[in-house]
Amino acid sequence: MDENKVGLHYTECDKCRQNVKYFCVPCDLNLCQGCKEEHLRDGTSRSHDVRMYRERYATLFPERCDRHTKKKYIYTKYCRECLVSLCDKCARGHSHRGHEQGDITEAYHRQREKYRKWYQKIQMELLPQCTDKKDHVQKKLERERDLYEDMLNRLNTQAVKVKRLIDEKVAEITTTCTNHWKSQIGTLRTTKGELSSKITHMKNIIENFEDSANHPAKFLMFVKDNPMNELQYPEVCDPPLPSFVEGELDRNMIEKLLGRVETNDLKAFITYSARTEKKTLNVPELTSIRHISCLATNRVWISDNTRLICINLENMEKLHKVSVPKDSYGCHTVNDKDELFFIDIDQQIVKLSNNLQECHPVLKVTKPWEPISVHISTMTNTLLIGMIIPLTKARVVRQSGSGQEEGDLEDVSDAHELYEAPAYITENKNGDVIVSDYKKKAVIAVSSSGRHRFSYRGPPLGHFEELWPRGVCIDNQANILVSNFNSRSGAELHVLDKDGHVLKMVVLDVNLKKLFGMGSDLVKKTFMVGSSSDNTLYASQMSDILA
Structure with a gap:
């Protein structure tokens, strides 16, 4: 026979036909791992006694003694003082002589039932709560990671905006200074050229006057070409000089531009609405x-x-x-x-x-x-x-x-x-x-x-x-x-x-889950809210909610 075609028999789950691992005592159901967890999440069966499938039958497996392995001694007794299992040879040994001993099967059933309550508490309360908290912590980690990334992205965006504005302002001031300098330098260079021309003319008069001494014809020709007219000097203006006024630049100014990170005590935000007069109405249809x-x-x-x-x-x-x-x-x-x-x-x-x-x-x-x-x-x-x-x-x-x-x-x-x-x-x-x-x-x-x-x-x-x-x-x-x-x-x-x-987070004193619709009447100063789970309408004064 082909060994690959030989199947192993196993007991099937009553719900999904997978390999059974547990059974529910009140429901008499065989359950796999997944169906057991779903069965315990159900509100109608949350408190049921769900046990390992091996416990469905009274058969106990013989276990060899770890200390006397050669002759294959089996654990048959239990030392109540040392709290250990014993084979027949261990029970007669010096270490347990005079100790109170009992049948291992009886000790097993007694301790098993005693420990079962602790097992069920872990299974039905502590483990789900711990798993739920772990899931919430994971979501919190993801949310805070996204929040930190968002803050850094927003900071970088603000920094880019500030840098762009600074570059634009620097370019604007540079252009203004350049245009002002070009205007002033043109005027001053023109005045300088006119003054240089006048200086050359006056030096020429002095030189010719001195050279024509004792030369009547030469001097008279010079006088004819250079009559004694009033010399005009170009007006030298003093244009107003620009000045640079430094702006205020400190950490507070940078913080105003970029923003800041605030961390507040959450407990200060959470408040509970007072038990005041309010209406809880059921909306028809x-x-x-x-x-x-x-x-x-x-x-x-x-x-x-x-x-x-x-x-x-x-x-x-x-x-x-x-x-x-x-x-x-x-x-x-x-x-x-x-x-x-x-x-x-x-x-x-x-x-x-x-x-x-x-x-x-x-x-x-x-x-x-x-x-x-x-x-x-x-x-x-x-x-x-x-x-x-x-x-x-x-x-x-x-x-x-x-x-x-x-x-x-x-x-x-x-x-x-x-x-x-x-x-x-x-x-x-x-x-x-x-x-x-x-x-x-x-x-x-x-x-x-x-x-x-x-x-x-x-x-x-x-x-x-x-x-x-x-x-x-x-x-x-x-x-x-x-x-x-x-x-x-x-x-x-x-x-x-x-x-x-x-400003705050308010937990309303009302039996509503998953809040949805809201409305306010600013004239009557009233507030209404409802949920997605039922048709209950909650109405109250705003002062009662936000006090």
């Missing part, structure tokens, strides 16, 4: 809270990944419903007249009147661009629209009320594309346009003219988790609030000042 637009009245527009509804906050009555594109983000906004602007399923911007009766299109976005977010500016009454060409390009544009494009809000001097997925847009009190970009994992701010102001990618070094920004809004002090989808500590908000410096 929605499966998640992806975006919120607050109205002046006691109404609010809320959307999940396919639906946008208007509800009355007093009785949670649904007043209106429209459809939005699948997996929408910041796809709606309201103006000061309570008119709704939203992206419909045909990828066009539509306006709905405040009485919820009249609906008409405002803007049709031309392919291949697709709108994913919209916000109306209360300062200019223009629409700010986040657009993408899927997996290719992204931009934020400003559109007038008539649908006329007024320009891209992107700093063209930046070497990198500013946006990748501008999912949420809002406007600050100073006119800055604030964009939450979930692919860039950053909150990006540009001025009203499109100049890049800052990009916030998370708190200072030392924070365990990176920022996954979602909903964004502002408060009455022009601070920026952004929800962190990636927080493991709970419902976490990051609060920034208008210049992008992190």
